[in-house]
Amino acid sequence: MNIAYFNGNFLPKDEIKISPDDRGFLFADGIYEVMKWTSGFFYDLESHIIRMKRSLKEISINWPEEDTFSGFAHKLIELNGLSDKQALIYLQVTRGAAPRTHYFPGPEVTPTVYAFVREFIPSGILPGTGIRVMVKEDIRWSRCDIKSVALLPNTLSFQEAHQKGLGECIFFRNGLITEGSHSNIFFVVDGTLFTYPESGYILSGVTRKNILRIARQAGIPVKEEPISVNDLATVQEAFITNTSAEVTPVTALGSHTVGNGTAGAVTMLIHKIFHSEIAAQRG
Numbered sequence: 001m002n003i004a005y006f007n008g009n010f011l012p013k014d015e016i017k018i019s020p021d022d023r024g025f026l027f028a029d030g031i032y033e034v035m036k037w038t039s040g041f042f043y044d045l046e047s048h049i050i051r052m053k054r055s056l057k058e059i060s061i062n063w064p065e066e067d068t069f070s071g072f073a074h075k076l077i078e079l080n081g082l083s084d085k086q087a088l089i090y091l092q093v094t095r096g097a098a099p100r101t102h103y104f105p106g107p108e109v110t111p112t113v114y115a116f117v118r119e120f121i122p123s124g125i126l127p128g129t130g131i132r133v134m135v136k137e138d139i140r141w142s143r144c145d146i147k148s149v150a151l152l153p154n155t156l157s158f159q160e161a162h163q164k165g166l167g168e169c170i171f172f173r174n175g176l177i178t179e180g181s182h183s184n185i186f187f188v189v190d191g192t193l194f195t196y197p198e199s200g201y202i203l204s205g206v207t208r209k210n211i212l213r214i215a216r217q218a219g220i221p222v223k224e225e226p227i228s229v230n231d232l233a234t235v236q237e238a239f240i241t242n243t244s245a246e247v248t249p250v251t252a253l254g255s256h257t258v259g260n261g262t263a264g265a266v267t268m269l270i271h272k273i274f275h276s277e278i279a280a281q282r283g
Contacts, residue, residue: 001013002014002113002116002118003076003079003080004016004076004115004116005072005076005114005115005116006013006113006114006115007112007113007114008065008111008113010072010075010076010087012080012163013116015119016114018097018112018114019112020095020097020100021097021099021100022096022112023092023094023095023096023105024092024094024096024112024149025094025099026096026100027102028066028148028149028150028151029059029094029095030059030061030092030093030094030095030112030149031052031055031056031059031061031092031093031146031147031148032090032092032093032147032148032149033048033051033052033055033069033090033091033147034088034089034091034243034244035048035072035073035088035089035091035243036086036088036120036243036244037077037082037085037086037087037088037089037117037120038086038087038278038281038282039083039084039085039086039282040083040084040281040282041166041281041282042070042073042074042089043148043206043243043278043281044206044209044210045070047063047206047209047210048206049069049070051147051204051206051227051249052066052069052091052093052147053054053066055146055147055148056093056188058143058145058146059095059146059148060104061093061094062108062111063093063111063113065113065124069091069115072115073089073091073115073117076089076115076116076117077089077117082117082119082240085119085120086119086120086121086122086148087117087118087119087120088117088118088120088243088244089115089116089117090115090116090117090118091113091114091115092113092114092115093111093112093113094111094112094149094151095109095111095112096108096109096110096111096112097109097112120244121249123244123245128249128262128263128268129249129251129262129263130239130248130249130250130258130262131164131166131167131168131240131248131249131250131251132166132167132250132252133161133166133167133168133169133170133180133240133253133254134160134161134164134166134168134169134170134251134254135169135170135171135172135229135232135253135254136157136160136169136170136171136172137171137172137173138171138172138173138178138201139153139156139157139171140153140154140171141153142200142201143164143200144178144179144200144201144202144203144282145198145199145200145201145202145203145204147203153236154181154182155181156170157181158181158182160276162180163180167248167250168180168181168182168183168240168250169181170185170240170253172229173201175225175228175229175230176196176226176227176228176229177196177227177228177232178196178201178202178226179196179202179203179231180240180242182242183205183240183241183242183245183248184196184202184203184205184207184208184240184241184242185229185239185240185241185250186211186238186239186240186241187235187237187238188235188236188237188238188249188264188266188267189231189234189235189236190236191221192220192222192223193215193219193221193222193223193266194223194224194225194226194227195208195212195224196224196225196226197224197225197226198224204278205241205242205243206243207241207242207243207246207247208241210274211241211247211270211274212224214273214274214277215270216271218269218270218273220266220269221268222244231255232254232256233256234257235253235256235258236258236259236264237249237258237259237263237264237265237266238250238253238258238267239263239267239269239270239271246271246274246275247260247267247270247271247274249263249264249267249268249271251263
């Protein structure tokens with residue numbers, strides 16, 4: 001039986017009921033967070049909590065119990081028998097249930113808080129291999145820095161990639177590569193690591209943050225600068241990052257083969273250090 005968290009209680013997941021007047025259902029008026037459990041700990045828990053709190057603040061949701069997230073996340077792992085496994089936890093906080101109006105309910109209503117866990121099975125992509133991705137114009141709004149549940153443009157774009165047998169959809173805006181439908185993207189050109197800078201056009205990924213740290217500590221030159229769509233042919237390596245994909249090499253960007261079509265040396269070095277850090281923390 002899968003146990004989930006709902007508004008302060010631990011319940012069988014199939015017994016949870018959410019109001020049809022919930023603003024998350026009516027307006028996608030809410031935020032979410034996803035963390036990875038790695039057989040004993042949540043990877044960079046602090047950064048996930050900081051990002052969650054920022055997203056809540058940016059859309060003016062007041063969740064007084066926001067500091068309880070870490071506690072019930074660990075409890076969910078325990079209740080679902082996943083302590084010695086890899087798992088993902090999903091948290092969603094909406095503004096709550098209220099009569100449908102475009103303005104926020106006043107006085108404030110109690111937010112709806114829902115979280116569940118599931119065992120995480122790695123993709124099976126072998127070191128040195130990777131995925132092919134499509135490249136298309138960014139059709140999303142200009143506040144991608146908020147981890148909002150309003151993901152229709154992302155899901156439509158990823159579905160398009162999926163139907164073409166591709167592993168991700170990478171966006172460009174004003175001719176510059178921003179990020180993927182559910183990932184950040186990095187490029188290597190002449191030994192330097194490039195990625196789009198933090199702004200309203202990308203989500204500041206927790207894995208992204210740690211990859212930048214790892215690269216700098218390893219002596220890899222880093223530039224938080226965008227790559228132009230017109231310069232994709234000059235890219236020698238590329239990889240995407242997110243909580244579940246971690247560090248996944250990209251072997252083709254649209255019609256452009258990346259390097260020799262396999263993961264490059266910089267990508268594999270970062271991949272190795274990232275997983276070595278996790279193994280060291282696991283003990």
